[in-house]
Amino acid sequence: MTTGSIYDTFIVGAGISGLAAAIKLKQTGYLNFRIIEKASRVGGTWRENTYPGCGCDVPSSLYSYSFAPSSRWSRLFARQPEILDYLETVSDDFDITPLIEFDCELEQAVWDKDRHLWCLDTSSGRYLAKTVVFATGPITEPQTPPIPGLETFKGRMFHSARWDHDYDLAGKRIAVIGTGASAIQFIPKIQPKARELHVFQRTAPWVLPKPDLPLGETAQWAIERFPVIQQGWRRAVAGSLNVINFGLRNPQVLRPVNEAAKQILRLQISDPALRRAVTPNFLLGCKRILFANDYYPALQSGNTSLIPSGLVAVDGDTVIAANGERREVDVIIWGTGFDVSHPPIGSRVFNDRGQRLADLWKDSSPEAYLGATIENVPNAFLILGPNVLVYDSFISLAEAQLDYIIDGLWKIKRRAISKLTIRSEVLRKHNRKVQKHLQTTVFNAGGCRSYYLDQNGRNFAAWPWSLKALKRRLSVFELKDYDINFRKAGADRPPRQSSRSRTHRPEEVYS
Numbered sequence: 158m159t160t161g162s163i164y165d166t167f168i169v170g171a172g173i174s175g176l177a178a179a180i181k182l183k184q185t186g187y188l189n190f191r192i193i194e195k196a197s198r199v200g201g202t203w204r205e206n207t208y209p210g211c212g213c214d215v216p217s218s219l220y221s222y223s224f225a226p227s228s229r230w231s232r233l234f235a236r237q238p239e240i241l242d243y244l245e246t247v248s249d250d251f252d253i254t255p256l257i258e259f260d261c262e263l264e265q266a267v268w269d270k271d272r273h274l275w276c277l278d279t280s281s282g283r284y285l286a287k288t289v290v291f292a293t294g295p296i297t298e299p300q301t302p303p304i305p306g307l308e309t310f311k312g313r314m315f316h317s318a319r320w321d322h323d324y325d326l327a328g329k330r331i332a333v334i335g336t337g338a339s340a341i342q343f344i345p346k347i348q349p350k351a352r353e354l355h356v357f358q359r360t361a362p363w364v365l366p367k368p369d370l371p372l373g374e375t376a377q378w379a380i381e382r383f384p385v386i387q388q389g390w391r392r393a394v395a396g397s398l399n400v401i402n403f404g405l406r407n408p409q410v411l412r413p414v415n416e417a418a419k420q421i422l423r424l425q426i427s428d429p430a431l432r433r434a435v436t437p438n439f440l441l442g443c444k445r446i447l448f449a450n451d452y453y454p455a456l457q458s459g460n461t462s463l464i465p466s467g468l469v470a471v472d473g474d475t476v477i478a479a480n481g482e483r484r485e486v487d488v489i490i491w492g493t494g495f496d497v498s499h500p501p502i503g504s505r506v507f508n509d510r511g512q513r514l515a516d517l518w519k520d521s522s523p524e525a526y527l528g529a530t531i532e533n534v535p536n537a538f539l540i541l542g543p544n545v546l547v548y549d550s551f552i553s554l555a556e557a558q559l560d561y562i563i564d565g566l567w568k569i570k571r572r573a574i575s576k577l578t579i580r581s582e583v584l585r586k587h588n589r590k591v592q593k594h595l596q597t598t599v600f601n602a603g604g605c606r607s608y609y610l611d612q613n614g615r616n617f618a619a620w621p622w623s624l625k626a627l628k629r630r631l632s633v634f635e636l637k638d639y640d641i642n643f644r645k646a647g648a649d650r651p652p653r654q655s656s657r658s659r660t661h662r663p664e665e666v667y668s
């Protein structure tokens with residue numbers, strides 16, 4: 158059944174990206190859009206990840222929308238409940254919540270090539286839209302490795318992103334698999350409860366001290382009373398992340414920082430064997446830099462043992478590491494992160510040739526132009542797509558991309574464009590340049606195998622230049638980069654179509 162009218166735009170997902178898309182569209186007077194969310198509340202990542210200690214590792218002044226600063230953060234680095242509360246408040250304050258259709262899941266998105274419309278099959282029926290914005294998230298699908306013998310394990314198992322709050326960890330023998338961003342946050346919280354805590358570490362991450370502090374009533378009052386403090390705080394954080402980004406692009410600059418990080422490790426860990434085991438064998442920044450003050454103390458507690466090796470097998474209640482170490486445990490907690498190179502939305506979207514994106518991406522990772530538009534996928538925009546990752550707040554990145562996407566949506570509307578697809582040669586040229594410049598960054602040259610690299614070693618995640626350069630590229634939606642069809646005669650033509658760009662017979666306006 159098709160429901161209602163044809164929307165100008167359909168937004169899928171109400172996490173930080175979908176909410177920002179809806180707010181920014183509304184602010185520009187673009188009102189004929191619909192937003193759906195498969196869950197029953199907003200928040201995305203911050204609704205799904207509820208593990209103990211979950212929080213952001215970018216200061217809250219920057220991990221918040223530029224158009225909705227908050228003075229109510231209780232710490233310099235907010236924790237998950239507060240971030241979720243912030244997103245719900247913003248959604249209410251900007252009157253977006255009533256526009257969201259909750260418990261509505263996009264099941265399939267198919268481009269109707271005759272009518273130049275997206276047919277969007279959802280759990281509440283079919284919708285039609287001229288354009289679609291996929292704000293479905295880059296870090297959503299929990300990843301658990303296929304471990305031989307896992308089916309013989311009779312204890313409890315769960316992933317950090319699906320924390321089992323009904324299971325009491327007190328007095329239990331716990332195996333934590335992985336030492337990534339989530340694990341280093343929850344390990345210190347569960348360690349005091351555990352009878353035994355066994356941490357399986359395949360690769361030691363760089364963990365630096367976190368400059369976190371509580372913000373009392375007085376600080377919150379001052380931030381509210383004097384917005385200049387908030388602005389200064391945001392600018393200072395953005396400035397320091399910019400410096401870090403410079404280092405990530407120029408790894409030689411990081412070598413002294415690397416040495417300093419080793420000295421800090423020396424101060425934090427007295428046992429030489431443990432220190433050796435947790436000292437990374439790659440350059441700082443090759444994998445995401447982690448920040449924590451309580452992780453190393455937790456590792457040095459009497460009930461904790463670090464196994465400097467990955468999990469390779471399970472035999473009943475025994476978990477076995479690649480180095481042969483064995484532990485009997487009651488529960489396995491997967492801190493193994495997410496499948497980021499295969500975004501789940503790919504299994505739901507078909508291109509204009511009827512091919513499912515997940516099938517095209519199965520032997521590699523997605524490619525897009527400026528992280529937003531995909532080859533043969535007309536009138537569709539991805540937020541936080543491939544190769545836009547800069548060491549900064551994902552909120553800033555999503556906002557920057559939205560400047561581009563909203564400019565594009567308005568151009569489509571104003572110029573009565575019925576179909577707009579990224580030109581293959583533009584996409585290829587851009588991505589060749591991106592890949593070339595990534596070669597010398599720490600992500601590619603820092604001596605690690607990070608989640609920025611897909612199964613073929615191609616870096617599908619990072620942007621090789623500065624955030625400023627990314628914002629500049631995203632400030633204008635250039636129609637000349639796209640193949641374009643128009644809806645009706647007499648509509649404005651886009652500026653300077655190249656000879657290779659197709660021109661088509663005008664068509665009827667649909668609605």
Ligand SMILES: Cc1cc2nc3c(=O)[nH]c(=O)nc-3n(C[C@H](O)[C@H](O)[C@H](O)COP(=O)(O)OP(=O)(O)OC[C@H]3O[C@@H](n4cnc5c(N)ncnc54)[C@H](O)[C@@H]3O)c2cc1C
Nearest residue numbers: 170172173174195201202213214215262263293294550551
């Ligand atoms: C534990 C954790 C900590 C993080 N910490 C930081 C940090 O400190 N700093 C930082 O910058 N970034 C951090 N990130 C990255 C984080 O993913 C992004 O900051 C951000 O949440 C992405 O927002 P999003 O709206 O694009 O995606 P999401 O938050 O994933 O939201 C996507 C939404 O789309 C909905 N959806 C998906 N598929 C469908 C469908 N088919 N139909 C309908 N709805 C659908 C989902 O239910 C969800 O609500 C962290 C991520 C995790 C997992």
